[in-house]
Amino acid sequence: MAAVMADSAKVRVENNKLAKRLRRQVGQAIEDYAMIAPGDRVMVCLSGGKDSYTMLDLLMRLRASAPVEFELVAVNLDQKQPDFPADVLPRWCAEQGIEFRQLDQDTYSVVKRVIPEGKTMCSLCSRLRRGALYRYAGEQGFTKIALGHHRDDILATFFLNLFYGGKLKAMPPKLRSDDGRHIVIRPLAYVREADIVEWAAQRSYPIIPCNLCGSQEQLQRKVVRRMLDDWERGHPGRAEQIFAALRNIEPSQLADPQLFDFAGLDEGKGKGHRWLIAAPDEDLA
Numbered sequence: 001m002a003a004v005m006a007d008s009a010k011v012r013v014e015n016n017k018l019a020k021r022l023r024r025q026v027g028q029a030i031e032d033y034a035m036i037a038p039g040d041r042v043m044v045c046l047s048g049g050k051d052s053y054t055m056l057d058l059l060m061r062l063r064a065s066a067p068v069e070f071e072l073v074a075v076n077l078d079q080k081q082p083d084f085p086a087d088v089l090p091r092w093c094a095e096q097g098i099e100f101r102q103l104d105q106d107t108y109s110v111v112k113r114v115i116p117e118g119k120t121m122c123s124l125c126s127r128l129r130r131g132a133l134y135r136y137a138g139e140q141g142f143t144k145i146a147l148g149h150h151r152d153d154i155l156a157t158f159f160l161n162l163f164y165g166g167k168l169k170a171m172p173p174k175l176r177s178d179d180g181r182h183i184v185i186r187p188l189a190y191v192r193e194a195d196i197v198e199w200a201a202q203r204s205y206p207i208i209p210c211n212l213c214g215s216q217e218q219l220q221r222k223v224v225r226r227m228l229d230d231w232e233r234g235h236p237g238r239a240e241q242i243f244a245a246l247r248n249i250e251p252s253q254l255a256d257p258q259l260f261d262f263a264g265l266d267e268g269k270g271k272g273h274r275w276l277i278a279a280p281d282e283d284l285a
């Protein structure tokens with residue numbers, strides 16, 4: 001009996017530690033990137049996955065003691081995937097006392113029509129979802145759009161761009177959308193996926209799977225995720241180290257002349273000469 005009580009006390013302590021860590025990391029990210037300003041109307045995109053539940057839940061907890069007043073509204077897009085349980089999210093939000101809005105747009109049929117059988121549909125599906133949600137945010141005057149991407153999504157995107165796109169580019173914690181009309185924030189930017197998995201289990205969120213459409217995760221993303229997991233198992237702390245590097249960039253030690261003025265290092269003395277013109281009869285062999 002005593003052993004059982006000791007065990008449950010230990011579990012409680014661990015759970016508390018996790019709750020505090022998540023709160024601290026989300027608060028820190030919001031502060032570091034000035035994600036939320038006084039009077040903001042934040043549209044929280046709630047898909048029904050563990051990440052978006054965690055984001056909304058933590059934002060609600062933080063709002064209670066936040067240094068500024070802001071509004072939170074959960075918004076879900078019903079993409080008309082087969083068997084989407086449209087009652088789950090409104091019920092959960094009502095229980096939590098959070099305003100909820102449901103949008104409907106049949107992106108599922110569009111994706112099914114356009115993408116050949118057997119190919120991954122996620123890229124087009126996400127683009128259409130983003131378009132619908134951003135449009136709604138504009139119409140409704142939301143000042144921020146919150147997405148539930150976490151630290152490991154950011155790292156996976158970084159390596160995808162590095163390995164397959166030839167770019168040093170990740171997924172920023174805060175950005176202005178391409179059309180310039182929206183500010184997108186990612187309050188879970190500092191949070192590890194493993195912590196979200198544990199937290200979501202503790203909180204028993206009614207998870208709606210993101211594979212009702214029958215689509216598979218893109219192969220390249222799978223490969224990168226597996227690589228990151230293997231690294232983390234073999235070298236604990238490596239993912240954190242790489243994420244720290246994303247926050248600590250030295251443009252002068254890379255090789256992008258758009259990012260750092262290499263030409264200007266010697267007051268631009270080497271500028272303006274065209275070196276790419278070979279002499280007409282020059283033998284370059």
Ligand code: SF4
Pocket residue numbers: 081121122123125126210211212213214215216
């Ligand atoms: S798994 Fe299905 S619903 Fe989720 S992003 Fe991919 S295509 Fe869209």
